[in-house]
Amino acid sequence: MKIAVIGSGYVGLVVGACLAENGNDVTCVDKDATKVRMLQRGRIPIYEPGLEELVRRNRAEKRLTFTTNLQQGVRSSQIIFIAVGTPTGEDGSADLRHVLDVAREIGKAMNGYKVIVDKSTVPVGTSEKVRDTIKKETNHPFSVVSNPEFLKQGAAIEDFMKPDRVVIGAEDTRSAEIMKELYAPFTRTGAPIMMMDCASAELCKYAANAMLATRISFMNEVANVCEAVGADVDQVRRAVASDRRIGPAFLFPGVGYGGSCFPKDVKALLRFAASQNYDFQILKAVETVNDRQKVRLLAKLKKHFGNLKGKRIALWGLAFKPKTDDMREAPAVPLIKGLLEAGASVVAYDPEAAKVARGIFGEQIEYASKSYDAIKGADALVIVTEWNEFREPDFTRIRKLLKAPVVFDGRNIYSPEQMRSLGFTYYSIGRA
Ligand code: NAD
Numbered sequence: 001m002k003i004a005v006i007g008s009g010y011v012g013l014v015v016g017a018c019l020a021e022n023g024n025d026v027t028c029v030d031k032d033a034t035k036v037r038m039l040q041r042g043r044i045p046i047y048e049p050g051l052e053e054l055v056r057r058n059r060a061e062k063r064l065t066f067t068t069n070l071q072q073g074v075r076s077s078q079i080i081f082i083a084v085g086t087p088t089g090e091d092g093s094a095d096l097r098h099v100l101d102v103a104r105e106i107g108k109a110m111n112g113y114k115v116i117v118d119k120s121t122v123p124v125g126t127s128e129k130v131r132d133t134i135k136k137e138t139n140h141p142f143s144v145v146s147n148p149e150f151l152k153q154g155a156a157i158e159d160f161m162k163p164d165r166v167v168i169g170a171e172d173t174r175s176a177e178i179m180k181e182l183y184a185p186f187t188r189t190g191a192p193i194m195m196m197d198c199a200s201a202e203l204c205k206y207a208a209n210a211m212l213a214t215r216i217s218f219m220n221e222v223a224n225v226c227e228a229v230g231a232d233v234d235q236v237r238r239a240v241a242s243d244r245r246i247g248p249a250f251l252f253p254g255v256g257y258g259g260s261c262f263p264k265d266v267k268a269l270l271r272f273a274a275s276q277n278y279d280f281q282i283l284k285a286v287e288t289v290n291d292r293q294k295v296r297l298l299a300k301l302k303k304h305f306g307n308l309k310g311k312r313i314a315l316w317g318l319a320f321k322p323k324t325d326d327m328r329e330a331p332a333v334p335l336i337k338g339l340l341e342a343g344a345s346v347v348a349y350d351p352e353a354a355k356v357a358r359g360i361f362g363e364q365i366e367y368a369s370k371s372y373d374a375i376k377g378a379d380a381l382v383i384v385t386e387w388n389e390f391r392e393p394d395f396t397r398i399r400k401l402l403k404a405p406v407v408f409d410g411r412n413i414y415s416p417e418q419m420r421s422l423g424f425t426y427y428s429i430g431r432a
Pocket of ligand 1: 012029035070084085086101121
């Protein structure tokens with residue numbers, strides 16, 4: 001099939017490359033000329049495991065091309081994905097500006113029947129807005145389909161190639177059949193293609209992300225109670241997770257959720273529920289708990305040191321989670337800001353996100369190119385992101401390099417008993 005993907009960011013690029021891998025002809029479009037030039041030279045602007053290889057292979061096979069020319073992409077395709085950003089607007093709702101700009105451009109470029117697929121995460125009613133916007137620009141027939149994306153950064157290719165399910169909101173049989181055919185190769189292992197109306201499809205993605213955010217905030221509250229009463233959240237988590245009705249995923253306490261999706265999607269769902277006069281109380285609490293959790297580690301640092309002025313604090317991890325360089329809404333950001341405001345200096349190491357961090361903090365903090373370089377002479381080490389390489393470090397070396405053996409573990413990756421036996425003063429989340 002001939003496909004255009006408008007927006008070549010974390011989602012668009014993965015979707016485009018994976019669709020090309022299955023034999024489709026894909027044109028990825030982006031308005032960012034620098035990004036497109038990089039991609040045309042075979043360089044990937046983001047870090048996502050396996051993506052570079054996938055793009056290289058499909059470019060070489062001439063199944064995957066990159067352009068800034070939206071009109072050309074639309075005209076040569078039957079299926080057009082919209083995968084542009086839907087950031088948080090001023091009032092907390094999803095800002096649909098990019099989606100509707102693209103819809104207008106698609107309308108102007110139409111030259112025959114097309115299926116326009118909304119891949120961006122958008123509130124209920126957006127497919128109608130997209131339909132109306134295109135209709136104003138063209139007399140050519142078209143269908144609008146809602147097809148929310150559930151991939152996780154860090155495992156995006158695997159998630160897209162072997163999805164748990166594919167959700168398709170379609171309002172006519174012609175587009176429904178085309179979408180089923182497009183996704184058939186991705187669902188051979190038995191994953192269902194769930195056909196539904198557009199409103200339900202649009203809500204699926206928000207409900208899923210809000211549920212996951214709720215589990216995280218819930219466990220963070222349990223962890224805080226554990227700290228107050230002297231219980232161990234790890235023991236509690238294991239017992240809770242072994243209940244088959246609950247399951248083990250997304251029950252790890254930490255420094256709060258971040259990333260480009262959970263915070264913005266929780267806000268957007270709250271906002272569009274409110275616009276229908278529905279007060280989504282649980283989600284309000286989820287958000288408040290998360291904001292509080294993001295500064296808990298800073299409070300522990302302040303309590304330990306009394307005064308952070310002049311202290312040198314080493315951070316391991318900057319990205320909002322491992323295997324990505326994404327720092328959108330990352331817990332590292334408020335932590336660093338808080339440390340700097342309190343007069344501490346910060347030296348950070350992250351295997352992938354240092355370049356992105358430089359764009360945020362410039363020279364306000366130091367960037368180490370190796371993990372152990374970051375802790376040389378530091379007053380404490382803080383674990384912010386649980387990259388695999390931090391899981392089993394050389395503790396003797398850490399103790400020698402630190403000015404004093406103090407570790408704040410925001411991801412509970414070390415054992416309190418082991419840390420204490422090695423002579424560390426060790427703080428974690430929800431464990432004595
Ligand atoms: P992103 O910011 O990484 O990428 C968006 C891209 O769209 C950018 O490259 C931007 O230049 C481009 N763009 C914006 N306006 C354009 C226009 N008019 N024409 C052409 N290109 C344009 O965003 P993302 O993380 O890929 O997210 C895209 C959407 O997918 C969002 O709605 C997001 O909520 C959703 N989503 C994201 C993830 C994720 O893990 N990142 C997962 C599932 C769904």
